[in-house]
Amino acid sequence: MIRLLHTADLHLGLKFTRGYAPSVRDRLVERRLECLRDLVDLANSRSCHVMIVAGDLFDHPRVPKGLIREAAGILARFEGIVAVLPGNHDYVQEEDPVWPVFLDALGERHHLLRRETPCDLRDQGVSLVLFPGVCGSRHSKSNAVGWIPEALAGLDLPSGVRRVGVAHGSLEGLSPDFEGDYFPMTRGELEAMKLDAWLLGHTHVRFPDRDRTSGDRIFYPATPEPDGFDCRHGGHAWIVELDEAGKIEGESVRTGRFRFRSLARSLSTEAEVEALRVEVASFNPERDLLKLELTGRLPGHLYENRSAWLAGLEKSVLYFESDTAGLFREITTADIDREYSSGSFPHRLLSELGKTAGEEGALQVAWDLVMESRS
Structure with a gap:
């Protein structure tokens, strides 16, 4: 033999x-x-x-x-x-x-x-x-x-x-x-x-x-x-x-030591963010490298705090890169009503974009621009 x-x-x-x-x-x-x-x-x-x-x-x-x-x-x-x-x-x-x-x-x-x-x-x-x-x-x-x-x-x-x-x-x-x-x-x-x-x-x-x-x-x-x-x-x-x-x-x-991991996740709830945290926490910070692509619409507090929880994910791996271009803030009717008076241009613009499927990106940009113009 x-x-x-x-x-x-x-x-x-x-x-x-x-x-x-x-x-x-x-x-x-x-x-x-x-x-x-x-x-x-x-x-x-x-x-x-x-x-x-x-x-x-x-x-x-x-x-x-x-x-x-x-x-x-x-x-x-x-x-x-x-x-x-x-x-x-x-x-x-x-x-x-x-x-x-x-x-x-x-x-x-x-x-x-x-x-x-x-x-x-x-x-x-x-x-x-x-x-x-x-x-x-x-x-x-x-x-x-x-x-x-x-x-x-x-x-x-x-x-x-x-x-x-x-x-x-x-x-x-x-x-x-x-x-x-x-x-x-x-x-x-x-x-x-x-x-x-x-x-x-x-x-x-x-x-x-x-x-x-x-x-x-x-x-x-x-x-x-x-x-x-x-x-x-x-x-x-x-x-x-x-x-x-x-x-x-x-x-x-x-025979290998390092693992290159690619994850693509769509997030819309706090439970899904937590599940992602748990998954990444199981990786080896000495051996695992992570490329993360996130999409979806998150509630306001999770979206605004994304830098913090992304930084937490980064600590679990040897190398971390993330693409959040497809991740947006969930802008609700209540958000628009709270921030802008009914019938105002911002209210009408944001309400119309919010009703149109596939316009999450445009809605996010419009929201950010209008909010910035107020500051």
């Missing part, structure tokens, strides 16, 4: 340019390298034979050389064999700024999958041949696995040797690659090659999207550490087991 750890899309060197405080940004940057250490520890603790990084270990080709060496040094701690595939963010170049530095620090026992050639691990005691789809650019209308069928046909591999494809790119029906610019692949194409498994990268979500699988042969691990508000999971890696007969089992392991 061969046990593999499959990860991808760590994006070391990601700068996190959203409006984070410097202290938060530094923690997000540092965590990605810590996550790589955790992955190596996981692979060692689970006695994996091979650790595969299916592309985008680095976020871009101009990452500092010190970071490249540090990442290679961390991977070199793995007790088995490391195989790293360049992805579309850290693609192979003729004048390559990344991979020669990386290889020099990685050591001879491990492999950089930078050529269209099978990587045979039998001499290292593992009955496994890897077939890499190497990215040589940021974008491509064609995938990088077309060479594999001919190469596979030219090999005379014993039945007990497992064959695993490693590639980076989009998968039709799963990845949002609407223009077909990211080395697009199809399930039919991959399945037709009759490999034992495909370990893929590029799509930052888990596939299959379940904790355990049996018989599935195409895998995306998801990014192991969440990297933004479009990442709605906690970070994962696959432990994949292949036996001599080709039977395959997969276990998805939670």
Whole structure:
């Protein structure tokens, strides 16, 4: 039985340019390298034979050389064999700024999958041949696995040797690659090659999207550490087991620390505001980042006091941003009657806007302007 750890899309060197405080940004940057250490520890603790990084270990080709060496040094701690595939963010170049530095620090026992050639691990005691789809650019209308069928046909591999494809790119029906610019692949194409498994990268979500699988042969691990508000999971890696007969089992392991949470809530009552407070209070102030979108019409006292209760929510998370453009004060007939005499222009204007569906924003603006003109 061969046990593999499959990860991808760590994006070391990601700068996190959203409006984070410097202290938060530094923690997000540092965590990605810590996550790589955790992955190596996981692979060692689970006695994996091979650790595969299916592309985008680095976020871009101009990452500092010190970071490249540090990442290679961390991977070199793995007790088995490391195989790293360049992805579309850290693609192979003729004048390559990344991979020669990386290889020099990685050591001879491990492999950089930078050529269209099978990587045979039998001499290292593992009955496994890897077939890499190497990215040589940021974008491509064609995938990088077309060479594999001919190469596979030219090999005379014993039945007990497992064959695993490693590639980076989009998968039709799963990845949002609407223009077909990211080395697009199809399930039919991959399945037709009759490999034992495909370990893929590029799509930052888990596939299959379940904790355990049996018989599935195409895998995306998801990014192991969440990297933004479009990442709605906690970070994962696959432990994949292949036996001599080709039977395959997969276990998805939670690997992330930070959680990027996006909430959209419509509020109209004090009970709903309180429910939001309770929900956000359950978050971790050291690990959770929150983007909040609020809509609705609140009673006057809650609306006027919104800065205070929003500040209370902010204390429950590491990072907080809110969009309240769709949140309005509930302006009632009693409010209008109390503030303005019947028949006056403000009374007529506000009353008319209050009767018209969909005019909450205009009513709010008119109310604020009229109230301001009185002060």
